[in-house]
Amino acid sequence: MVQEGGTGRYSVSQSHRRPSSPRAPLQAPTLPVSAVQSALDAVVDILAVVDAQGAILTVNRAWRAFMHENGGSEATCGVGSNYLRVCEQGQPPCADEGPTVAAGLRAVLVGEAESFEAEYPCHAPTRERWFRVRVTPFMDGGARFATVLHEDITERKHAEIRESDLDSEVAQVVRARTQELRTERDELDAFVGAVSHDLRAPVRHIRSFMHLLRGRADGRLTDDDRRLLDVIDGAAGRLDGMISELLGLARVSQTTLHFQDVNLAQVVLRAWANISPETQGRQIEWVARDLPVVRGDPDLLRLVFENLLGNAIKYTSGREQAKIEVGSRPGDGEWIVFVQDDGVGFDPQYTHRLFGAFQRLHSDRDFEGIGMGLANVKRIVERHGGRVWADGHPGDGATFYVAFPKPPPAG
Structure with missing residues (x-):
């Protein structure tokens, strides 16, 4: 745009110029050294930067304050001192945790560890204190450095x-x-x-x-x-x-318990043999599935199954063809063993009374008994660290469960 002779008017003229070259990329602003130090001082945790040999290149205000409060000096923990060597020698303020920190710092600096972290006590004369040290490596221009940060975890x-x-x-x-x-x-x-x-x-x-x-x-x-x-x-x-x-x-x-490894399959067979006279003249389908080995007193465990099997025989007496099944399944840290029958069952709203002393859910006219068998079962199983419970419905039979802790793995 040019002015024409003094007329006060402007005209547009075209000129053929070589296209300008692309602009050079903008350079990232450089942070002054003083600003870097101010940034470090703003960190509330105790912070230093060391080179690959463990020499301190810079520290923040918190580092210097901690150093002076705990018997350190510029010669031992200030810029230019070798923090790795100070830690190895156990000099203040690294007297107690020094060797541990030195080993971790060295592993990070030589590339054997990605980082290092440890907690340690550093008590003052008037109060208790604990810190956590973290060593984190970083690279710059092919050289290896690391930050050493001590965090106060006293609270x-x-x-x-x-x-x-x-x-x-x-x-x-x-x-x-x-x-x-x-x-x-x-x-x-x-x-x-x-x-x-x-x-x-x-x-x-x-x-x-x-x-x-x-x-x-x-x-x-x-x-x-x-x-x-x-x-x-x-x-x-x-x-x-x-x-x-x-x-x-x-x-x-x-009774004093005599614990040993007990094969429950053998215990159940002995219990069944002991009460077999009660089955004379009865038609009972007897199903015995795989049973585990548990830690317990074999005589008392036999009494448990004599009571449970005796109940199953008693409460299936009204059936021409009865079925009694014993089996097991693994639970969370326990073996769950069950005795199931297809007898008269019981009303589930009275389940809480089943294992009480002298508690019966059926009349003496229907079934004889005192009401102590299941109380004995509960006491024995609990003395073995286990638990008992039952499921049932009138006319649909009942299932009684006993759970025993699994034995610890061998070795």
């Missing part, structure tokens, strides 16, 4: 200590309470055993004298008299049975 450590102290206190309270409960249970079991033993004698006296009275007065007794004596005899017999079951529960609770 986190104090929280961990408080949590650990609380856990220890809770564990101690739980252990003490558990011991108290065990002592109370042992005392209760001993009391039950003693009382049961003392009660047995008078009950037997009642039955003996009643039989003697029946024999002496038989000719003078009316039918009503005989019926009343039968009721007394039956009640005394039931009481004697309950006392026997209480004594059995006390023995189960107090």
Whole structure:
């Protein structure tokens, strides 16, 4: 655009020029050295940069403050000193953790490790402190360097200590309470055993004298008299049975366990053989599947399965052709063994009563019993570190489960 002669007007003229060459790429701004130092000083953690030989090239304000507060000096931990050598020699402020840090730093500088991290105590005269050191390598112009950063983790450590102290206190309270409960249970079991033993004698006296009275007065007794004596005899017999079951529960609770590897398949076969007289005249399909080896007392475990199989025989008595199955499956850290039958079953809303002492879900008119067998099962299994439960529905049979901890792997 040019001005025409003094007229005040402009005209556009064209000119043929060689195209200009592409512009050179913009250069990234260079950060002044002072700005780099200011950036390092803004880092609240204790930071230094070292070369491949472990010599300190630069440090931040936090590093210098920590160095002076902990007995260090420019000669030992300042710019130009060899931090790797200081750590190897265990000089302040690296006296305790120095050799460990030196080994990690050296591994990073020679390329044997991608990074290094460690936690260490560094207590001051007036307070406890903990730090975490991190060594991170980086390359520049083919040379290897590393940042050494010490982070104050005192607050986190104090929280961990408080949590650990609380856990220890809770564990101690739980252990003490558990011991108290065990002592109370042992005392209760001993009391039950003693009382049961003392009660047995008078009950037997009642039955003996009643039989003697029946024999002496038989000719003078009316039918009503005989019926009343039968009721007394039956009640005394039931009481004697309950006392026997209480004594059995006390023995189960107090018997010393003799742990060994027990093949449950053999235990179940022995239990079945012991109660086989109860199956005379019955048609029962007996199914025994694979069973595991567990750690336990073989005699008490046999008692468990005698009770469970005895229940299955009793409550399938109304069937012409009954089926009883024993099997197992692995659980989470345990073996789950089951005894299943196709008998009368039970109402699931009363499941919580099954394993209680003298608890029965069926009347004496239908099925005889005291109601202590499953209580014995529960006590024995729990003494083996296991658990018990059951599933069932009226008319659809029942399944009883016992779970035993899996033995630890050999070796």
